[in-house]
Amino acid sequence: MPAIGYTAQVLAFILTLYAIVVSAAGAKKNRQDLVMSARNASLGATIFLAIAVLVLEYLLIIGHYQTEYVADVTNNVTALFYRMTALWASQNGSLLFFAFIMSIFTGAAILRKWGAVQNLLPYVMAVLNLVLVFFIGLVVTVANPFAQLPFFPPDGQGMNPMLYHWGMIIHPPILYIGFAGFIVPYAFSMAALITRQRGDLWMRTSRRWTLIAWLFLGMGLLLGGRWAYDVLGWGGYWGWDAVENAALIPWLVATPFIHSVIMQESRGMMKRWNVALMILTFSLVIEGTFLTRSGVIGSVHTFAQSAIGPLFLGFIGIMFILSLALFVLRWDDLSSDNELDSLLSRESAFLLANLLFIALAFTVWWGTHFPIISEAITGEKIVVGPPFFMKTTGPLFAALVLLMGIAPLMPWRRITSRKLLYTLRWPALVGALTAAGLYFFTWIKLPGALMTFAFLAFTMTTTLLEYGRGINARRRAHDENALTATLRLTARNRRRYGGYLVHIGVVLLAIGIVGMEFYQVETQQNIDRGETMIVSSPVAGTYELTYQDLGMAPSQPGIEITQATLTVSRNGQVVGEVKPYQEFFIRQQQPMTIPDIHRDFMSELYVIIAGWEADGSSATFKAYINPFINWLWLGGLVLIFGTLVAVWPGPEPARRRSRAKSKTGVVTA
Amino acid sequence: MKTHILLLTLFLLTLFTLPVLAQDPQGDVDLDAVNAVARKMNCPTCQSLNLADCRTQTCNQWREQIADLLASGMTQEEVLDWYVARYGEEVLQEPPKHGVGLYVWILPVIGFLVGAGWLAYILKRWSANQPEVAVVEIDASPEATITAPDDDYLKQVEQDLQDL
Numbered sequence: 002m003p004a005i006g007y008t009a010q011v012l013a014f015i016l017t018l019y020a021i022v023v024s025a026a027g028a029k030k031n032r033q034d035l036v037m038s039a040r041n042a043s044l045g046a047t048i049f050l051a052i053a054v055l056v057l058e059y060l061l062i063i064g065h066y067q068t069e070y071v072a073d074v075t076n077n078v079t080a081l082f083y084r085m086t087a088l089w090a091s092q093n094g095s096l097l098f099f100a101f102i103m104s105i106f107t108g109a110a111i112l113r114k115w116g117a118v119q120n121l122l123p124y125v126m127a128v129l130n131l132v133l134v135f136f137i138g139l140v141v142t143v144a145n146p147f148a149q150l151p152f153f154p155p156d157g158q159g160m161n162p163m164l165y166h167w168g169m170i171i172h173p174p175i176l177y178i179g180f181a182g183f184i185v186p187y188a189f190s191m192a193a194l195i196t197r198q199r200g201d202l203w204m205r206t207s208r209r210w211t212l213i214a215w216l217f218l219g220m221g222l223l224l225g226g227r228w229a230y231d232v233l234g235w236g237g238y239w240g241w242d243a244v245e246n247a248a249l250i251p252w253l254v255a256t257p258f259i260h261s262v263i264m265q266e267s268r269g270m271m272k273r274w275n276v277a278l279m280i281l282t283f284s285l286v287i288e289g290t291f292l293t294r295s296g297v298i299g300s301v302h303t304f305a306q307s308a309i310g311p312l313f314l315g316f317i318g319i320m321f322i323l324s325l326a327l328f329v330l331r332w333d334d335l336s337s338d339n340e341l342d343s344l345l346s347r348e349s350a351f352l353l354a355n356l357l358f359i360a361l362a363f364t365v366w367w368g369t370h371f372p373i374i375s376e377a378i379t380g381e382k383i384v385v386g387p388p389f390f391m392k393t394t395g396p397l398f399a400a401l402v403l404l405m406g407i408a409p410l411m412p413w414r415r416i417t418s419r420k421l422l423y424t425l426r427w428p429a430l431v432g433a434l435t436a437a438g439l440y441f442f443t444w445i446k447l448p449g450a451l452m453t454f455a456f457l458a459f460t461m462t463t464t465l466l467e468y469g470r471g472i473n474a475r476r477r478a479h480d481e482n483a484l485t486a487t488l489r490l491t492a493r494n495r496r497r498y499g500g501y502l503v504h505i506g507v508v509l510l511a512i513g514i515v516g517m518e519f520y521q522v523e524t525q526q527n528i529d530r531g532e533t534m535i536v537s538s539p540v541a542g543t544y545e546l547t548y549q550d551l552g553m554a555p556s557q558p559g560i561e562i563t564q565a566t567l568t569v570s571r572n573g574q575v576v577g578e579v580k581p582y583q584e585f586f587i588r589q590q591q592p593m594t595i596p597d598i599h600r601d602f603m604s605e606l607y608v609i610i611a612g613w614e615a616d617g618s619s620a621t622f623k624a625y626i627n628p629f630i631n632w633l634w635l636g637g638l639v640l641i642f643g644t645l646v647a648v649w650p651g652p653e654p655a656r657r658r659s660r661a662k663s664k665t666g667v668v669t670a
Numbered sequence: 671m672k673t674h675i676l677l678l679t680l681f682l683l684t685l686f687t688l689p690v691l692a693q694d695p696q697g698d699v700d701l702d703a704v705n706a707v708a709r710k711m712n713c714p715t716c717q718s719l720n721l722a723d724c725r726t727q728t729c730n731q732w733r734e735q736i737a738d739l740l741a742s743g744m745t746q747e748e749v750l751d752w753y754v755a756r757y758g759e760e761v762l763q764e765p766p767k768h769g770v771g772l773y774v775w776i777l778p779v780i781g782f783l784v785g786a787g788w789l790a791y792i793l794k795r796w797s798a799n800q801p802e803v804a805v806v807e808i809d810a811s812p813e814a815t816i817t818a819p820d821d822d823y824l825k826q827v828e829q830d831l832q833d834l
Contacts, residue, residue, distance in 0.1 A: 235723035344793055352793065356785050364778040371765070371774045383771050384712050386720065386763030393778050525701035594725050611725065621701070 003068050006056030007147040010097070013049035013104070014141050016042040017134040021127050028123035036123045040111055043130055047108035050101040050137070057094060057146055061087050067153045070094055070146040076159035076588065078558040082170075083160060089173045090160045092294055092309075093146035099290065100136035102174070103181040107133055110185045110210070118206050124192035132184055132287075135316050143309050159559065162586040162593050168228030176221030176248055180286045182214025183255065187283035190276050194327045199334050201265050204275065208262065209648055215259055216644040218252050223637040234594035234609045236523060236625040238633065241390040246369040247289035253362035254282045257355045264351050267413060269338025273328075274355070276335060280324040285366075287317050292369075346415045350408035357401050364393045391518070399453055402511055405504055406460030409467050427466065432459030444539030450519040453511070461508050464501050471498070495646050502643025506636045513633025516540075516604075525611060525623040532619075538626035541604040545570040546579070546624060551617035554582060561585040565610045565620055569599050581610045581622070604628045699737045707736050707746050711753065711761050720763050 020043040027035030057070070061084045066072040074087040074094065089095040107129040115122050140146060163169065186207040193203035225245060226238035239245060258278040261271045291313040368385045376382040410424045435458035439445040445454065468487070471494075475486040491498040522538040528548050537543035546567045554564040564582035568575060579597040586593070599606040605627045613620035705722040713724035714732065721729055739749045753761045765771040 234725070235719065240719070349793060352789055356782075356789050360778070360782045360785055363781050367777055367781075368774060375770050375773075379770050381770055382760060383765050383774065384760050384763065385765050385774055386712065388710075388764040389774065393775075523702075523705070525705055527699070527701065592725060612730070 002056060002060060002065065003147040003149060006053045006060070007141075007145065009049040009052040009056065010137065010141050010145075010147070013046040013053065013100075014134065014137045016046040016049065017130045017137055020046065020130045021134065024123040024126040024130070028127070036126075039123065039126055043111055043126055044108055046130075046133070046137070047101075047104040050097075050104045053097060053140075053147075054088070054101045057097060058085060058088060060147075061085065064157070066155070066157045067150050068146075069148045069150050072150065072154050072157035074158070074160050076157040076559070077155075079157075079159060080557065083165065086164075086170045087160055089177070090164055093140065093144045093148075095173065095177075096136060096144050096294065096309075097140045097146050098174070099177050099181060100133065100140060102177050103133055103136060103184055106181050106184055106210075110188070118202060121189065121192040121196060121198075121203070121206075124195050125188045128188035128191045129184060132188075132320070139309055139312065143312065159586075159588050162560075162584065162589055162591050163232065166228055166232045168224050168231060172221060172224040172228055175217050175224060179214055179216075179218030179221050179248075180251070180290060182210060182217060183251070183283050183286050185210040186214070187279055190279040191324065191327065194276065194331045197331065197334055199272075201262075201269075201272075204262050204265060209650075211255070211259060211262075212644060212648045215252070215255050216641065216648065218248065218255065219637075219644070220641060222248055222252060223634075223641075227634065230630075232593070232595060234596050236521065236596075236607050236609075236623075236627065237517070238630070241368075241387040243369050244293050246365050246390075247292040250362050250366050250369070251282050251285040251289055253358055253365065254278060254285055257358040258282060261351055261355060264348060268348060270348065271351075272335040272337060273332065276328055280321070280328060284317060284321045284324070285362075287313075287320065291317060345411070345418055345421055347408060347411040347413050350404060350411050354401065354404055354408065357397055357404065361394055361397045361401075364397070365390065368393070395449075395518075398511075399456060402453070402460055402508070403456045405507065406456070406463040409501070409504075410463055425463075428459045428462040431462040432456065434458075445520075447519050450515055453515045457508050457511055457515075461505065464504050464508070467501055468498065491646060495649060499643050499645070499647025499649075502646055503640050504643075506638070506640030506643055508636070509632050509639055510636025513629045513631070513636060516629025516632065517627060520628045521625060523623065523625040525621065527612075527619060527621045529619045530617065534622060534624065536606070536624040536626060538604065538628065540628040541601070541606070541626050542572040544599075544606050544624070544626070545573075546608065546622065548620060548622070551613055551620060556584070559587055561587060563610075563613070565613070565622070567608065567622070569606065579606070579608045581608045583610055600631075602631050605630050699741070701737075703740055703746070704733050704737050707740070707749050708733055710750060710763055712763055714757075714761075 020039045023035050023042065024039035027033070027039060060068050060071050061075055062081065064071065064075060064077065064084070070091065070093050071087075074090040075084050079087070087094065089098045107126075110129065111122075111126060186204075189203040189207040192198075222245075225248070229235075229240065230238045233240075255278075258275065261275055261278065264271050265275050291310070294309065294313070368389050371385050372382050406428060407425065410428075411421065416424075432455040436451045436455035439454055440451055445451060468490075471490045472483060472486045475481055475490050476483065479486070479489075481489065491502075520538065520540060522536060524534070524536045526534040528534050530548055530550070533545050533547045535543060535545055546569060548565065548567050550566045552564060552566075554562040556562040562582050562584055564580050567579050567581075569577050569579055577599055579599055581597040582595050584593040584595060585591075594609045594611070596607050596609045598608070607625040607627055609623045611621040611623050708722035708729075709720050711721040711732075713719045713721050713726070713729050715724075715726055715728050721732055736749055739752060740746075744752065750762070759766045759771065765774045767775055
């Protein structure tokens with residue numbers, strides 16, 4: 002059975018190589034039959050990778066421990082569900098899985114209706130397979146998940162205990178989809194460069210793919226945060242850990258890309274910049290996989306240490322240099338159609354947003370890589386912890402939030418400063434009133450928090466005003482009620498209003514982040530049975546936690562659970578119970594502290610057990626009050642929904658054509 | 671000799687991986703004060719967590735040591751200095767703002783300034799190329815719209831004419 006899996010991998014590898022060579026030859030000689038042959042080979046590779054994945058799943062499910070990977074990530078007590086998800090629990094399996102997801106994207110891209118961009122197909126195909134062949138090459142050679150042990154062990158090691166959580170089960174596939182998805186727009190950009198396409202056809206064609214990849218990358222980040230919050234037991238959602246950053250950095254580059262694409266489409270500007278951003282995004286995606294998989298930076302996530310590091314680095318280097326060389330060769334083809342009309346215009350706002358995003362990406366990249374760089378150069382390993390990232394990125398994020406409020410009100414080409422100030426008067430007033438109101442009537446007094454909330458209120462007002470303007474126009478023109486007008490407005494212009502929904506999501510999410518960063522409260526106390534500890538915060542009042550009991554709780558085999566029970570009173574009234582526990586993974590000899598959370602929309606009480614006397618007579622608890630954390634998750638959902646609205650195929654192109662036709666009719670008449 | 675090393679390794683391994691089955695809770699220690707110090711330090715075994723959040727045995731021992739140091743009358747700053755003197759600045763979460771560590775702080779700032787300078791240069795160059803006539807407000811009146819025609823609209827019309 003393992004032999005079948007390995008053979009399938011090898012066949013996929015050969016077919017991918019074939020597809021590269023033959024599609025390049027087909028393009029050069031302009032022979033459609035060769036292109037079709039390459040297309041079939043490429044689709045065949047997808048199928049063989051699917052077979053390899055299925056075989057590995059089968060081996061995991063039956064517990065074929067002679068297969069080294071199976072023995073590493075499962076054992077006799079692993080439940081069926083976790084056996085199945087063990088496919089991406091460790092390096093070799095997850096590399097195969099990543100190659101498979103990437104091949105689904107290459108397959109889907111190849112199967113799309115090519116129509117007007119038929120001439121790009123062989124080039125796109127060659128680039129797709131060039132990237133894919135590297136990953137298949139890894140699992141065929143140095144990271145073979147089907148490698149066999151010389152004996153058949155009676156039992157396996159079992160999965161890393163941190164991975165037993167729904168968030169960890171779906172987080173990797175979603176992140177992989179986000180990462181792998183960028184291969185399509187990247188291949189299109191390269192194909193456009195090779196064929197000297199001057200227009201924005203490559204971007205328009207791959208726009209939806211880009212947004213889908215961006216969406217999944219964002220969801221992957223959110224789910225990772227949720228997993229950390231629910232399982233890791235340090236009261237937060239983001240630790241600025243190297244592997245988290247590895248996924249954030251491409252997102253920080255892809256986000257300005259999906260914005261400045263609009264600028265190229267509307268104004269014919271930023272052509273070079275957009276190609277550069279796409280090259281950068283994809284290089285960072287591959288580098289992110291490298292950071293995650295090579296173990297180059299020690300972190301909670303990096304359970305992989307192996308020889309694939311140099312190969313990865315070589316591949317990234319070659320890919321980056323080739324892309325860059327092509328970019329420089331085509332520099333003159335990518336000159337701008339239009340010049341900037343005014344310093345005050347949506348164009349300049351977009352440029353500023355680009356600067357802020359790239360500065361953020363660079364800062365996070367630099368901080369993440371600094372420990373290795375400083376160690377390589379000076380021999381001294383400097384640790385760059387969360388305080389660095391918070392201090393450096395905080396102001397940049399705040400500036401972006403403000404810009405997100407101003408940019409939509411700026412028209413293309415130019416606006417006078419007088420008119421801009423006039424347009425901004427209501428949002429600015431709401432922002433100022435919000436800060437004043439919070440200061441005088443609530444417990445929020447910190448200048449940083451007040452300023453950020455003012456920015457957020459400002460941006461929210463702008464965005465809602467944009468919606469309001471559109472809705473009113475529709476109501477007047479079509480005599481619709483507000484709800485119909487909202488729905489139709491959004492449906493007719495999904496990209497724009499979906500984008501605004503995403504902005505609203507970001508505002509809500511930021512409220513959560515500000516609450517957590519400025520006003521999280523924590524305390525750790527050792528109390529005897531029957532004793533009470535107090536934690537209080539202005540957002541929630543005073544919680545009293547009374548330690549009732551400690552005992553073993555039922556659990557899956559191989560895990561010992563010690564659970565404490567505490568009653569929770571809020572401002573003197575009993576409101577419930579929390580049962581934080583520690584899971585001890587016997588085989589791995591590893592503890593996990595799982596929090597219990599008393600949930601409330603405006604704040605959450607988050608309790609973990611940090612230690613105890615053997616007889617349970619006393620125990621140590623850590624309690625956090627997390628203000629506005631639910632706004633973060635809610636904002637995440639709105640962000641996802643907004644992106645779906647923008648991505649969803651709509652009647653827009655047809656409508657635009659008919660409108661354009663009628664205009665043409667007027668002109669010809 | 672070999673057995674000694676083996677035993678020592680085993681001992682260290684068990685030390686690092688032992689569960690927190692019986693952390694010795696010290697009755698009247700102010701754990702929040704300990705955490706205030708620990709939060710600024712790195713977990714010595716794993717790199718990405720701070721000492722206050724880490725639950726391994728080693729970190730528990732370090733926190734107990736911090737509690738002892740605080741109990742001996744040291745201030746939080748003095749405790750941090752004590753650790754830096756022993757283990758170097760690697761124990762701190764925040765990279766130092768001098769020596770090699772300075773680069774981690776300074777380069778993003780330089781990068782941002784260079785980027786901002788470049789942006790200013792581009793904006794200036796682009797807007798300097800504008801002919802004088804272009805400084806007409808497009809939204810002022812219908813006449814103004816004619817003097818500054820909408821490129822996209824024209825492009826669309828041209829394309830549709832070709833399509834016909």
